[in-house]
Structure formats: structure tokens, C-alpha cells
Amino acid sequence: MAGKTLYDKLWDAHLVKQREDGSALIYIDRQLLHEVTSPQAFEGLRIAGRKPWRIDANLATPDHNVPTTDRSSGVEGIEDPVSRIQVKTLDDNCDEFGITEFKMLDERQGIVHVVGPEQGATLPGMTVVCGDSHTSTHGAFGALAHGIGTSEVEHVLATQCLVQKKMKNMLVKVNGKAGKGISGKDIVLAIIGKLGTAGGTGYALEFGGQAIRDLSMDGRMTVCNMAIEAGARVGMIAVDDTTINYVQGRTYAPKGEDWSNAVTAWKDLHSDGDAVFDNVIELDAADIKPQVTWGTSPEMVVSIDDTVPNPDNHSDPIVKEGINRALEYMGLKADAPMTSIKLDRVFIGSCTNSRIEDLRLAAEVVKGRKVADTLKQALVVPGSGLIKRQAEEEGLDVIFTDAGLEWREAGCSMCLAMNADKLGQGEHCASTSNRNFEGRQGFGGRTHLVSPAMAAAAAIAGHFVDAREYLS
Amino acid sequence: MKKFTQVTGIVAPMDRANIDTDMIIPKQFLKSIKRTGFGKNLFDELRYLDEGQPDQDCEGRPLNNDFVLNQARYEGSTVLLARQNFGCGSSREHAPWALEDYGFRCVIAPSFADIFYNNCFKNGILPVILDEKIVDKLFVELFDNEGYELTIDLESQCVKTTTGEIIPFEVDAFRKHCLVNGLDDIGVTLENTDSIKAFESKHKETSPWLFGAIA
Numbered sequence: 001m002a003g004k005t006l007y008d009k010l011w012d013a014h015l016v017k018q019r020e021d022g023s024a025l026i027y028i029d030r031q032l033l034h035e036v037t038s039p040q041a042f043e044g045l046r047i048a049g050r051k052p053w054r055i056d057a058n059l060a061t062p063d064h065n066v067p068t069t070d071r072s073s074g075v076e077g078i079e080d081p082v083s084r085i086q087v088k089t090l091d092d093n094c095d096e097f098g099i100t101e102f103k104m105l106d107e108r109q110g111i112v113h114v115v116g117p118e119q120g121a122t123l124p125g126m127t128v129v130c131g132d133s134h135t136s137t138h139g140a141f142g143a144l145a146h147g148i149g150t151s152e153v154e155h156v157l158a159t160q161c162l163v164q165k166k167m168k169n170m171l172v173k174v175n176g177k178a179g180k181g182i183s184g185k186d187i188v189l190a191i192i193g194k195l196g197t198a199g200g201t202g203y204a205l206e207f208g209g210q211a212i213r214d215l216s217m218d219g220r221m222t223v224c225n226m227a228i229e230a231g232a233r234v235g236m237i238a239v240d241d242t243t244i245n246y247v248q249g250r251t252y253a254p255k256g257e258d259w260s261n262a263v264t265a266w267k268d269l270h271s272d273g274d275a276v277f278d279n280v281i282e283l284d285a286a287d288i289k290p291q292v293t294w295g296t297s298p299e300m301v302v303s304i305d306d307t308v309p310n311p312d313n314h315s316d317p318i319v320k321e322g323i324n325r326a327l328e329y330m331g332l333k334a335d336a337p338m339t340s341i342k343l344d345r346v347f348i349g350s351c352t353n354s355r356i357e358d359l360r361l362a363a364e365v366v367k368g369r370k371v372a373d374t375l376k377q378a379l380v381v382p383g384s385g386l387i388k389r390q391a392e393e394e395g396l397d398v399i400f401t402d403a404g405l406e407w408r409e410a411g412c413s414m415c416l417a418m419n420a421d422k423l424g425q426g427e428h429c430a431s432t433s434n435r436n437f438e439g440r441q442g443f444g445g446r447t448h449l450v451s452p453a454m455a456a457a458a459a460i461a462g463h464f465v466d467a468r469e470y471l472s
Numbered sequence: 473m474k475k476f477t478q479v480t481g482i483v484a485p486m487d488r489a490n491i492d493t494d495m496i497i498p499k500q501f502l503k504s505i506k507r508t509g510f511g512k513n514l515f516d517e518l519r520y521l522d523e524g525q526p527d528q529d530c531e532g533r534p535l536n537n538d539f540v541l542n543q544a545r546y547e548g549s550t551v552l553l554a555r556q557n558f559g560c561g562s563s564r565e566h567a568p569w570a571l572e573d574y575g576f577r578c579v580i581a582p583s584f585a586d587i588f589y590n591n592c593f594k595n596g597i598l599p600v601i602l603d604e605k606i607v608d609k610l611f612v613e614l615f616d617n618e619g620y621e622l623t624i625d626l627e628s629q630c631v632k633t634t635t636g637e638i639i640p641f642e643v644d645a646f647r648k649h650c651l652v653n654g655l656d657d658i659g660v661t662l663e664n665t666d667s668i669k670a671f672e673s674k675h676k677e678t679s680p681w682l683f684g685a686i687a
Contacts (some may be wrong), residue, residue: 016671017664021645025664027671029682037564039505048658053668056686065503082503082526089505100686121686125679133563133587147587149565150507151594151657159661161668165644197490198557201586231560233586254681262681297490318489318555325488416499437494437561443523 003272005169006236007204010144010269014127016161026164028156029126032112033060033099035090036418037131041154042093052097053160059121060094060101062087063111064418068381068408074105083419110384110410113137113351117221118384120250124239124266129156134351134434136227140220141247142239142269144204147228167234168278170203171271174211178285181468183361184219185353185432185451187211188226189291189301190283197299200232203279206271207237211285217246218357225352226434229298238270292338292464293436293449295326300436302338304454304466310334329438330446331426339464341448342374344427346405346459347441348452349381350415353432356387356394358452363396365456365470371404372462378405379421381413405459417442430458474596475654479577480623481550483614484540491554492561493588497570501526510566511573515541541574545618553610554581558599559588568595578624580631582607593647594657598626600641626652 004012016025038060045051052058065083075091078084087104094101102108102115109115113134116122128138128145131153138145152162172191191207205227212223220237227235237243244263247253254262271277289303300323302309311323311334327334332341348354348362359382371378380400382388388410391397397407414421415433423429423445432455436447450458457467501513503526516524519541521534535542541549552571558581559567568591571579577597582604584592592599602610613633614620623632626648631639650657661668676683 014675017667019646023644023646025661025668027668027675036502040507040565043505043507048656050658054672056684059686080503086503086505123682126682131563131565133561135563147563149563149568149587149591149594151565151591155658155661158658159668160672161661161664163646163657163661197560198583198585201557201583228587231557231585252685254685258681262679265679297492322489416494418499418502435492435494435561437492439498439517440494443498443517 002276003274005271005275005277006142006206006238006269007144007167007169007234008275010125010127011166013125014144023163023165025161026127027161028129029057030121030128031058031153031156032116032128032130032135033058033090033153034064034112034132035062035086036064037150038093038153039086039089040150041157042097044154045157050158052099052157055098057160058099059116060090060099061109061112061115062090062104064412064416066104066411067419068411068413068421071105071409079420107385107389110387111351111354111412113225114354114383114387117141117217118250118386120247120253123247123253124243124269129162133228134225136233136235137221137225137351139224139227139234139236140217141243142236142266144234144236146233167204168202170200170205170279170281171277172205172207173209173280173282174207174285175209175282176211176285177214178211178288181453181471182288182290183451183453184215184222186288186291187285188223189293189298189449190288192226192230192298193291193301194283195230195281197229197297198231200227200230203232204234204236205230205232207235212237213240216357217242218355221355222352226298229434239266290451290454290467292454294330294332294338295323296329296436296438298434298436298449300326301449304338304464306338308332308334308336308338341428342463343430343458344376345423345429346375346378346455347414347429347431347433348379348455349383349413350433351383351412352434353452354381354383354387356390358432359387359391359396362452362456363399365453365467366403366405366460367399369403369460371459374462375459378459379408379414380405381408382410384410414441416440430455430464473594473654473656476577476596476598476626476651478623478625478627479550480621481577482546482548483551483553483620483622484546484549485611485614486540486552486554487611489555490557490560493559493564493567494561496559496567497564498524500524502564502566507569508573510570511575514570514574515539548575550575550577551622551624552576552579553607553614554579556582556604558584560585563587565591565595568592568597572597580607580610593651596651598624598651600624600631602631602639602641606639
């Protein structure tokens with residue numbers, strides 16, 4: 001019998017009941033909650049007279065709607081009344097049901113996918129869900145993690161289970177060593193460019209190969225975060241010493257005898273040598289250059305030294321039409337060099353790239369330099385209050401503000417512009433976030449996805465440039 | 473949940489691949505704490521020429537007359553015919569809520585994004601996957617015939633054209649069962665309370681660190 005993949009192992013360890021029709025009940029260890037996708041779930045519980053199955057499986061924090069500017073007036077200070085009600089509703093629901101929440105003024109508040117791992121609320125071997133598609137982030141810990149809709153948020157609250165059908169296994173192997181200045185973001189954008197935005201649909205992805213193993217946990221989280229942009233709800237990386245060293249000592253991580261037992265169990269969280277995958281794709285890390293998206297889907301990505309694609313080079317009418325439409329929306333000309341794209345704003349943040357190493361990289365690029373005066377705004381938004389404090393202790397905030405970037409409070413911010421941080425119509429933004437869909441960062445806004453180093457370099461140059469020229 | 477057994481209705485075309493959930497319902501409308509009322513903002517950025525705001529009265533907003541749903545021939549449509557990877561992007565259930573609130577009961581496409589596909593079944597909407605060539609053919613028929621209708625029969629798992637053509641489709645047995653009967657699937661899961669409790673106590677024995685850390 002063939003060995004098991006990491007996904008097979010995690011699935012088997014959480015299987016409550018297998019039904020004959022192929023569906024199964026899967027036990028959920030951790031649910032993360034935020035203000036946007038939970039209110040209707042709590043309301044559903046109330047209407048049905050149900051209680052949460054297990055309070056201690058949940059952790060909540062507001063992130064999408066919170067202002068990243070002055071918070072001295074607390075929730076009452078949120079200017080947009082609709083956003084304010086949503087944040088207050090999360091507070092009220094967590095208070096009513098007894099769920100632990102890091103409220104807006106708590107230093108531990110931040111983006112759910114940053115906060116979970118930072119607190120040790122995300123552990124290897126867990127099943128993790130959240131009403132947010134970027135829940136795949138937590139797969140970096142050898143966890144089975146995926147986004148769910150609000151009905152399923154309610155389902156997990158009420159039953160601690162989900163009805164699932166087992167996905168297929170895909171291995172994405174990035175062989176060899178990545179070049180200097182190439183980050184997890186460049187690697188995952190290159191993967192999405194190869195796989196396409198729907199290439200991972202129906203699969204649980206496992207990322208492997210030396211270039212993945214070489215990444216820190218921050219880099220691995222960036223890679224798994226964007227699995228969904230290749231269509232895969234789940235992205236995972238096997239547990240190794242990097243994982244275990246990251247988890248050790250975190251607030252909710254096991255201690256004492258539990259710790260040593262947990263580590264023993266976690267060491268098995270990798271695919272067996274003879275495991276069979278339904279699909280394997282391989283990339284050579286040495287070929288990956290800094291990546292920039294030019295269009296309105298994350299698969300519309302090229303290297304910094306490339307040009308904007310030309311629809312005439314494609315024969316499939318749907319692809320051709322897609323390129324034409326994207327060029328029109330983005331206001332770009334075919335065959336233009338990527339370095340010729342001028343920027344109006346720069347956003348460094350989001351659940352993809354707002355962790356301490358992302359901020360360090362961006363700071364290294366802008367240190368001693370000044371933001372181009374053609375830029376309207378360059379924002380740096382840390383992923384959590386604790387990351388903000390750490391960055392300040394390291395003096396990164398001063399490097400940013402000296403260079404002319406704004407240093408903000410933690411939240412999702414301009415990644416999806418549910419708060420006040422957004423693009424104006426027609427503006428181009430170099431963004432470290434995860435989606436370049438039409439209107440994503442603001443009505444008529446034009447998003448280019450890049451790594452933190454590339455966003456920082458673009459802020460200095462005023463247009464896209466190879467960030468490696470700015471790194472020592 | 474609304475039952476879905478058989479639906480006959482006017483078909484509207486969404487002739488574009490990779491329709492994402494930001495397009496189906498833009499983020500500013502996600503601030504609502506309700507499940508209803510999203511229909512007027514379905515495809516907001518394609519449908520109107522200005523930027524929509526939550527709680528705004530949409531009467532009188534400038535319409536994009538080129539957009540299909542603003543064309544008289546698609547008025548009252550209940551079936552959406554779409555291209556590949558429909559519903560990609562975020563997990564927002566507001567996307568099926570908006571489709572349902574507008575009046576759509578079925579979306580037909582060659583492929584769907586996983587989370588969106590799953591969310592549809594929780595909200596009385598049937599996503600039907602048909603071969604790309606068949607979808608191409610349906611698009612041609614739809615554009616050629618004003619008032620084009622399809623019948624989607626979930627019980628017998630087929631799409632019927634007005635000319636009598638019958639196109640079968642696949643659907644998971646459990647999802648079909650819940651949708652045909654309009655079942656609350658939390659209730660269905662809770663019928664397994666004993667199994668869940670038995671699993672949980674075994675799980676706690678082998679991995680005690682997964683319990684109780686967050687008080």
C-alpha cells in the first residue's frame with residue numbers, strides 16, 4: 001500500500017464519520033472569527049436557539065473594518081457608521097457567547113491570519129477554519145486549514161464539524177535554491193503564473209522542495225496564503241525544525257510534557273516517501289525573478305524584466321478577450337516594459353505580507369532613501385499590534401517615516417479597502433496584498449501584486465524596478 | 473433553506489471567464505450584518521456607472537446600459553449562464569446571497585471556484601457544471617433567441633432546453649439531498665452528536681494540547 005500524503009494524514013486524524021455517498025464529517029480544532037463573515041452566523045445560532053459546541057476552539061479579532069489611523073476614541077471613533085456597527089457586533093457576540101476576542105484596542109489585535117500563528121493558536125496537525133479564503137495561510141504549519149462561508153462558520157460553531165468531501169493531492173515542488181532577494185511572494189506568484197488561477201481547484205496543495213524548506217515561517221505563510229489564488233482552498237507545508245522553533249514558547253502553544261508529546265506527534269506531519277500525488281508540478285527556483293502582476297487576476301503575472309503581454313500572441317478567444325479587458329481596465333499598453341509602469345500609491349501590508357520579516361525587507365530597501373515625489377501615498381500597515389511594537393523596537397518605523405512612508409495601526413487596510421484606506425479611480429498601486437481583481441482596492445483602482453522589497457523599491461523609484469538593485 | 477427541485481426560467485449570460493466574488497458583490501456591501509438585501513448591489517461595479525454605497529437607494533443611480541442585467545430581454549432571469557472558474561476569490565457568502573436576493577436560483581458554468589460552489593448549496597442556489605462545449609452551445613442559443621429559457625431539474629439531474637434536448641449533470645448525493653429537501657444541514661450534522669462526542673474524547677486523549685489553551 002502506498003504511503004500517505006500530509007493531507008491524507010491530517011484528514012484521517014480528523015475523520016469523525018465517513019458517509020457512503022463520499023461526504024464526511026471532519027472535526028475542526030480551531031475557528032478564527034472576524035467581524036465581516038461572523039455576524040449572520042451568530043444570528044443564526046440565536047434564531048435556532050443553539051450554543052457554540054466548544055468555546056475554547058474559537059478566537060476572534062476585528063481586522064477588515066478597523067481604521068489604521070488614530071484609534072484613541074476606540075470603536076466609537078470609527079467614522080463609517082456601517083463599519084462601526086460591524087465591529088461592535090463582533091464585540092457583542094463574543095461577549096454574549098464567551099468567546100475570547102482581541103478587541104480593537106488590545107495590542108494583540110491584528111489580521112486573523114497573522115494573529116493565529118503569532119499567538120500559537122495555530123498549531124501543527126490542527127484543522128483550522130475561518131470565514132476568509134486566506135485561511136490557507138495556516139497550512140504553513142502542517143495544519144489542514146481552509147476558508148469557509150458564513151453558513152459553515154455557523155455550522156462549526158454549532159457542531160465543531162464540517163461536512164467535507166476529500167480533495168485530491170497536488171505537490172508543488174520548487175527545486176533548488178532561490179536567488180538573493182527572491183522572497184516567498186515571488187515564489188508563490190511564479191507558482192500561480194504557472195498553475196493558473198483555477199489550476200488548483202479541487203486540490204489540496206502541498207508545497208515542497210528546497211526553496212520552500214529554505215523559507216522562514218513568515219515566508220512559508222506568504223506562500224500558503226496565496227494557494228487560494230491558484231484555486232486551491234488548502235495549501236500546506238510539512239513540519240520541520242523551522243516550524244517547531246517558531247511555535248515554541250508562544251502563548252497558546254503546549255508547555256511542559258504536552259510540548260514534548262506534541263513535538264513527537266508533529267514530526268510525522270510530512271508526506272511519506274512513497275506517497276502518491278494525483279498531480280505534481282515542479283519549478284526551478286533559480287529561474288524565479290522578482291514578480292509583478294500586470295492584469296486583474298493573480299495569474300496575470302510576469303517577471304520585472306518582462307513586458308506587458310500582447311493579446312495577439314494568444315489564439316484562444318477567451319484568453320485573448322481576458323487580456324484585452326485587463327489591459328483596458330489597467331490602462332496599460334501591450335509590450336510596454338513592466339519598469340515603465342508609474343505608481344500613484346504603494347501598500348505594504350495584508351495577511352500575505354505584513355509580518356516582521358516583510359517589514360524588515362521593505363525597511364532595508366528604503367533606508368536612507370526618499371519616496372518618489374510623484375507618489376500620492378505609501379502606506380506600511382503591520383499585521384498585528386505586537387508586530388507593530390516589535391518593528392518600533394527595531395527602529396523600522398523611523399526608517400519608514402524618514403523615507404516618507406506612513407506608519408499605521410494593524411489591520412487589513414488597503415488590501416480590500418473596507419476601511420478608509422483605498423485607491424482612487426485609475427490609480428496604480430504597488431501592493432503586497434493577494435488580489436488584483438477589478439475594484440478590489442477601491443472603485444476603479446489598479447492593483448499590481450509584488451513582494452515587500454519590490455513595493456518598497458517602487459515607492460522610491462516611482463515606477464517598478466528590480467528591488468535587487470536596492471538590496472545590499 | 474429554500475428547496476430546489478425544478479426551476480424553469482429566463483437565462484442571462486455572463487460571458488466572461490474568472491468572474492470573482494469582488495465583482496459579484498463589492499466589499500463595501502460586506503459591512504452589513506444581515507443576510508438579505510444584497511440583490512440591488514449584485515455586480516454593482518458592472519451594473520452602475522457610479523460607486524455604490526451601503527444603505528444607498530439604488531433608484532436613480534446611473535445605469536451601465538451595456539451590462540446584460542440592465543437589458544430588457546433578461547429581465548426576470550432566474551438562471552445565469554457563465555464561463556469557467558465562476559466565483560473565484562474570497563469566501564464571502566454575500567456572493568450567493570446577492571445572486572439569490574436578485575432572483576437567481578441556478579448558475580451554469582464549465583467550472584466553479586470551490587468555496588463559492590459550496591456556499592451556493594447552503595443558500596438554495598444550484599451550481600451546475602456542464603462541459604465547456606455544451607456551455608458554448610447554450611451561449612449561442614441564448615444570444616440567438618430572445619426570452620431563452622432553460623429548465624433545471626435537480627431530482628433527475630438534467631438541464632432541459634425548450635427544443636426538448638436533455639443534458640445530464642453530476643451533483644454530490646448529500647448536497648442534492650439537502651437542497652431537494654431544503655434541509656438545515658446543522659440539524660443533519662447534530663444527528664451525529666454521539667459520534668462527534670466519541671471522536672472528541674479520543675482526540676483529547678491523544679492530543680490534549682488542542683483543548684483548553686484559549687480560556
